[in-house]
Amino acid sequence: MKLNTIYMLSLFTILFALPGCDQQSDKTEGGDPLPSWNEGDAKTSIINFVKDVTNESSHNFVPADDRIATFDNDGTLWSERPFYFQLKFALDRVKEMSADHPEWKNNPLFQAVLDDDIKKVLSFGEHGLLELIMVTHAGMTTTEFEQIVKDWTSTAKHPRTNKLYKEMVFQPMLELLEYLRANEFKTFIVSGGGIEFMRPWTEEVYGIPPEQVVGSSIKVKFEMTDTGPVLRRLPEIDFIDDKEDKPVAINKYIGRRPIAAFGNSDGDLQMLQWTAAGDGARFMMYVHHTDAEREWAYDRDSHVGRLDKGLDEANEKGWTVVNMKNDWKKIYPFD
Amino acid sequence: MKLNTIYMLSLFTILFALPGCDQQSDKTEGGDPLPSWNEGDAKTSIINFVKDVTNESSHNFVPADDRIATFDNDGTLWSERPFYFQLKFALDRVKEMSADHPEWKNNPLFQAVLDDDIKKVLSFGEHGLLELIMVTHAGMTTTEFEQIVKDWTSTAKHPRTNKLYKEMVFQPMLELLEYLRANEFKTFIVSGGGIEFMRPWTEEVYGIPPEQVVGSSIKVKFEMTDTGPVLRRLPEIDFIDDKEDKPVAINKYIGRRPIAAFGNSDGDLQMLQWTAAGDGARFMMYVHHTDAEREWAYDRDSHVGRLDKGLDEANEKGWTVVNMKNDWKKIYPFD
Numbered sequence: 001m002k003l004n005t006i007y008m009l010s011l012f013t014i015l016f017a018l019p020g021c022d023q024q025s026d027k028t029e030g031g032d033p034l035p036s037w038n039e040g041d042a043k044t045s046i047i048n049f050v051k052d053v054t055n056e057s058s059h060n061f062v063p064a065d066d067r068i069a070t071f072d073n074d075g076t077l078w079s080e081r082p083f084y085f086q087l088k089f090a091l092d093r094v095k096e097m098s099a100d101h102p103e104w105k106n107n108p109l110f111q112a113v114l115d116d117d118i119k120k121v122l123s124f125g126e127h128g129l130l131e132l133i134m135v136t137h138a139g140m141t142t143t144e145f146e147q148i149v150k151d152w153t154s155t156a157k158h159p160r161t162n163k164l165y166k167e168m169v170f171q172p173m174l175e176l177l178e179y180l181r182a183n184e185f186k187t188f189i190v191s192g193g194g195i196e197f198m199r200p201w202t203e204e205v206y207g208i209p210p211e212q213v214v215g216s217s218i219k220v221k222f223e224m225t226d227t228g229p230v231l232r233r234l235p236e237i238d239f240i241d242d243k244e245d246k247p248v249a250i251n252k253y254i255g256r257r258p259i260a261a262f263g264n265s266d267g268d269l270q271m272l273q274w275t276a277a278g279d280g281a282r283f284m285m286y287v288h289h290t291d292a293e294r295e296w297a298y299d300r301d302s303h304v305g306r307l308d309k310g311l312d313e314a315n316e317k318g319w320t321v322v323n324m325k326n327d328w329k330k331i332y333p334f335d
Numbered sequence: 336m337k338l339n340t341i342y343m344l345s346l347f348t349i350l351f352a353l354p355g356c357d358q359q360s361d362k363t364e365g366g367d368p369l370p371s372w373n374e375g376d377a378k379t380s381i382i383n384f385v386k387d388v389t390n391e392s393s394h395n396f397v398p399a400d401d402r403i404a405t406f407d408n409d410g411t412l413w414s415e416r417p418f419y420f421q422l423k424f425a426l427d428r429v430k431e432m433s434a435d436h437p438e439w440k441n442n443p444l445f446q447a448v449l450d451d452d453i454k455k456v457l458s459f460g461e462h463g464l465l466e467l468i469m470v471t472h473a474g475m476t477t478t479e480f481e482q483i484v485k486d487w488t489s490t491a492k493h494p495r496t497n498k499l500y501k502e503m504v505f506q507p508m509l510e511l512l513e514y515l516r517a518n519e520f521k522t523f524i525v526s527g528g529g530i531e532f533m534r535p536w537t538e539e540v541y542g543i544p545p546e547q548v549v550g551s552s553i554k555v556k557f558e559m560t561d562t563g564p565v566l567r568r569l570p571e572i573d574f575i576d577d578k579e580d581k582p583v584a585i586n587k588y589i590g591r592r593p594i595a596a597f598g599n600s601d602g603d604l605q606m607l608q609w610t611a612a613g614d615g616a617r618f619m620m621y622v623h624h625t626d627a628e629r630e631w632a633y634d635r636d637s638h639v640g641r642l643d644k645g646l647d648e649a650n651e652k653g654w655t656v657v658n659m660k661n662d663w664k665k666i667y668p669f670d
Contacts, residue, residue, distance in 0.1 A: 211591070228608075254545065256545050
């Protein structure tokens with residue numbers, strides 16, 4: 001009897017001292033899984049949702065396989081001001097490539113880039129931006145482009161913070177990604193940004209592997225060369241992953257409907273609508289840029305990330321709106 | 336002292352009786368991970384490759400994140416005779432839909448389908464097949480199509496075996512998929528078949544979730560209806576996932592190069608070439624259909640799954656060629 005007691009006691013001790021297979025209990029019990037979030041409705045709504053869908057006795061329980069969460073990138077996971085970081089990448093590339101392109105001196109668009117005259121660059125409109133993207137993003141192989149992106153993200157710094165662009169990611173969102181994964185969610189990026197501009201660094205920065213990154217793309221072509229096959233990037237748009245095409249991309253790349261979706265602009269509205277329209281518990285969140293001091297403040301009057309319809313629909317439907325200034329203790333990891 | 340001994344003993348017992356977190360040691364040590372494979376070069380080459388790339392002290396070690404394996408579907412994971420099962424699905428759909436389409440009586444293509452005259456159907460060539468695919472695969476929402484596929488795969492039976500099509504999957508390949516996953520590979524399908532024709536059943540049958548299925552696709556469109564958003568399937572080809580476009584699809588959907596690729600026809604050759612061209616240890620395998628009795632025998636003279644160039648290149652480069660008749664103890668799970 002006594003031996004039995006000792007055995008049971010040691011069994012108990014060992015079972016509870018062993019490192020758990022179930023990450024959930026590691027990450028969400030004890031300690032605050034979202035330490036950079038101030039207490040408030042936004043934080044509470046996230047935690048309540050996650051507890052609900054992972055609770056087997058809840059009628060909202062969702063099996064782990066179906067716990068798909070999709071995140072916009074620009075303005076949702078990292079900053080997007082003064083303009084999309086990928087555009088900065090393109091402008092930097094033009095400068096780097098200009099030595100080999102003396103003819104650009106006579107081209108007002110390229111000359112504006114070389115003069116750092118952003119206003120003038122933007123005055124060329126969508127057509128001008130497309131030209132810059134094609135010149136800087138196409139022509140090389142996929143392997144070469146990956147290296148170019150890695151080099152840029154390891155060196156280029158934001159003019160305001162003097163930090164690498166990939167450091168200007170939101171600490172509260174990093175915690176949220178980690179918290180969801182600890183609860184067996186599969187986290188995806190669904191961004192208007194270039195898919196091959198994101199993949200080289202999303203695993204390191206967000207813990208999101210390339211195969212869980214969805215974005216805009218240009219066409220590529222298989223070529224057999226003397227030294228083996230390559231994929232050549234062509235100056236031709238394949239897919240723009242924005243607005244109505246975000247649900248299309250989710251259907252194409254992921255093949256199931258998310259149960260949680262996170263965005264910051266009207267470009268994300270249809271993704272949130274599509275997520276909301278599924279059966280069972282759903283979580284839709286907008287990041288509202290309200291912090292002019294620590295980040296930027298903008299919504300309806302922005303040249304990036306406009307939030308006109310989305311803000312109204314979020315309020316109307318009771319979606320979660322994060323007020324960066326009030327809800328986030330910390331903006332960037334380096335703060 | 337005695338208590339300590341008991342404690343240690345119970346500790347030992349419990350530790351080794353607990354279900355392991357590490358699947359690898361469960362699945363590959365002790366027991367044969369590939370029981371339906373006869374001993375021989377094919378089986379040995381697979382096991383040696385897996386042991387090599389998962390061995391941290393090998394110079395061929397590959398971190399778990401990079402263990403990407405891609406599989407063709409038709410003829411590689413399931414049979415494809417007498418013709419692609421998805422074509423059978425389309426023909427069955429035409430019959431089911433014909434009551435609502437009296438005009439088909441006057442259309443020789445559709446009449447041939449209704450008459451079960453496959454030779455005549457095929458005589459209309461690619462254009463005819465495309466028309467049948469569009470009529471049967473487009474027009475409905477993605478949710479409706481998913482249900483149609485689920486209904487068909489749960490009821491339609493193969494004329495030769497009288498088994499469900501989804502039962503006509505290769506038992507040795509199921510073991511191989513499981514063996515790779517137990518060794519922390521991520522397994523993907525990269526098939527010429529329709530992506531939304533496969534996704535409703537690949538998780539149940541192969542353990543491959545929708546987001547790891549790549550295939551051919553038609554365009555879909557986001558529509559806001561009175562009852563919420565839907566994705567409408569359009570009668571327009573989006574992407575044909577075959578030959579040169581298999582590496583393109585791998586780049587687009589997965590974003591990294593596989594270290595192992597499995598196919599059975601020339602439609603898979605570029606995928607194998609692309610896989611082979613990466614750095615480090617690589618594994619390329621062709622399934623050669625050599626078993627006229629238990630399955631089918633065909634290679635160079637087939638109207639499906641031709642293996643002209645692939646077989647030569649495999650032999651030349653020392654890729655693994657599975658001889659179904661000799662290498663596989665069992666073909667289907669029901670054998």
